[in-house]
Amino acid sequence: MSDVPENAAEHCPGTASDSAGKASACAGCPNQTICASGATKGPDPGVALVQERLENVKHKILVLSGKGGVGKSTVTTLLARGLAKDPNKNIGVVDLDICGPSIPRMMGVLNESVHSSNAGWSPIFVNDNLSVMSVGFMLESPDDAVIWRGPKKNGMIRQFLSEVDWGSLDFLLLDTPPGTSDEHLSAVQYLKDANLTGAVVVTTPQEVALLDVRKEIDFCRKTGIKVLGVIENMATFICPKCTKPTDMFPANSGGAEKMADELKVPFLGSLPLDPRVGRACDQGESALEDDSESPTTKVLDAVIKALLNVCGVVTVDDEKD
Structure with a gap:
């Protein structure tokens, strides 16, 4: 639950907010004086709850992008499915895009609903070692708009992290909306x-995307988040017939690799714009199972290996070497 009382107006800023008791929405509230005095402020108990719930999750990774439309949720889905190809690893995905949850559709579990028990909410399982949680599971219809202010989003994110029975996971990927706003701060x-x-930052090659991604990396540094690496998405277009690559967004300024070098963060690799991947995500299917020799699969394997190395995870290939 959030720090907003159950009987509070939906636009209440919350007792932990700097504007508590001072916002226009607080006018007339019987607790306005108390909130404005700061008497209700203190450490958020949710921090300790999250720490306790996720103590058996080895790696917690934010997937970020300062720009919308760069395929961040697609990359999250590909990373999750790619990591889950190892049957010895358990993977979880949290959809933190509260207003635009797309992970349920991409994972093929759109019409599922969340169940609760004494252990907490049960995540939705895509397969035996891949589970998902999203606000999309709580909507009556996929077309329903989620019109929430910051405190309510904050409460939902805390519940996803502290009240979901994730069990033991090797990786928990947190798919975020574009920008550096409420969801990211929460x-x-x-x-x-x-x-x-740490965080994986997703971009496309053109400068208009790189400008916003630079801001995202700056956000990570200011908030103390380690940047695990940058993934360049839609670097080339892969023809579904001849499989030859074509530049869709020419990297006139050097693209993500040059940006990563300038900002001194790891570059994990470039993923192509593959129509088969887009079609598979729309249909909730894996694009990696039936076409293991596709250019996308080969590149993704290299990206995942680079990510594992940055996280300090020893792979079978590393052991052979």
Whole structure:
């Protein structure tokens, strides 16, 4: 639950907010004087709850992008499915895009609903070692709009992290909306003492995307988040017939690799714009199972290996070497 009382107006800023008791929405509230005095402020108990719930999750990774439309949720889905190809690894995905949850459709579990028990909410399982949680499971219809202010989003994110029975996971990927707003600040607040591994930043090659991604990397540095690496998405177009690559967004400024070098963060690799991947995500299917020799699969394997190396995870290939 959030720090907003159950009987509070939906636009209440919350007792932990700097505007508590001072916002226009607070006018007429019987608790306005108390909230404005700061008497109700203190450490958010949700931080400790999240830390306790996620103590058996080895790696917690935020998937970020300062720009919308770069395929961040697609990359999250590909990373999750790619990591889950190892049957010895358990993977979880949290959809933190509260207003635009797309992970349920991409994972093929759109019409599922969340169940609760004494252990907490049960995530939706895509397969035996891949589970998902999203606000999309709580909507009556996929077309329903989620019209929430910051405090309510904050409360939902805390519940996803502290009240979901994730069990033991090797990786928990947190898919975020574009930008550096409420969802990102809430995630950082609740994960800062829960050994957040770091963030993967997604971009496309053109400068208009790179400009916003630079801001995202700056956000990570200012909030103490380790940047695990940058993934360049839609670097080339892969023809579904001849499989030859074509530049869709020419990297006139050097693309993501040059940006990563300038900002001194790891570059994990470039993923192509593959129509088969887009079609598979729309249909909730895996694009990796039936076409293991596709250019996308080969590149994704290299990206995942690079990510595992940055996280300090020893792979079978590393052991052979």
